[in-house]
Structure formats: structure tokens, C-alpha cells
Amino acid sequence: MVDDEIRELLGKICSQTRRNYSGLLRQFNIHVGQDHALCQLWMEEGITQLELSERMGCEPPTVTNMIKKLEEYGLVYRRRDSADGRVSRVYLTSEGRSLQQPVQEVWRNQQEKLLDGILPEERLLLRRLMQQMLENIS
Secondary structure (H helix, E strand, C coil): CHHHHHHHHHHHHHHHHHHHHHHHHHHHCCCCCHHHHHHHHHHCCCEEHHHHHHHHCCCHHHHHHHHHHHHHCCCEEEEECCCCCCCEEEEECHHHHHCHHHHHHHHHHHHHHHHCCCCHHHHHHHHHHHHHHHHHHC
């Protein structure tokens, strides 16, 4: 059945893509998911852990553990909010900032590898279809 094949193909693509990213991110001593947390901070640092959790679509405890690990790696640090001491804000260290270009290069290279042989107009259609699929299940 075609629907089963699509589900299986999507599963295989996701699994292989995750394995590829995992292997490539190891050179920066980060794991899949942590790169997305860093990406949010590259766009805007000083956000709260709750804001980070919402932007990433993750549960707050997951983000708390992720930030704890990124702190251990020396890539981020937390500081209490000056107006509300109950709130922690997350900031990048210089080492965390320095990963932006190489990690984004990994993302670009992997996306090009994934889309190799697919024409620009097919890529547009693929993107539209994938956006629709995401809307359908959200």
C-alpha cells in the first residue's frame, strides 16, 4: 500500500538523517538536538529556559537537561534574571558562538546531500507537501 510505503520511507529518511547528523556533530562534542538549542541562542541569546523550550517544541525538563550538558561542555551559561530571580536566562560562551558557522555548514552540506538530484521546482513542491503533512498531523 502506498501510504505504508510513504510512512516507511519517511521513517527511514528520519533515522538515517539523524545518524548522519549525530556522527557529524560529534566532532563539535555536541549531540543531535543540542545543535537546535544553540541555533535558537544564535538567533537570540538571553532567553529563558521556558522560552527556549517553547521555541524548540520540547518539554521544559528536556531543555533543562540539555542546557546543563551544554554548560558542562562550556558552550552556554545561565544567569539569574535581574528583575526576577526565579528566572534563569541562557547565554552563549565565546566557544558556543564559535560553533555557529561550522554547525550551519554541516546542516547545509547534509541538506544538499539529501536533495542531490532533485530539481529546484521539485524541491519547492517537496517543501510544500512536507509543510502540508506537518499541518495535517499537528
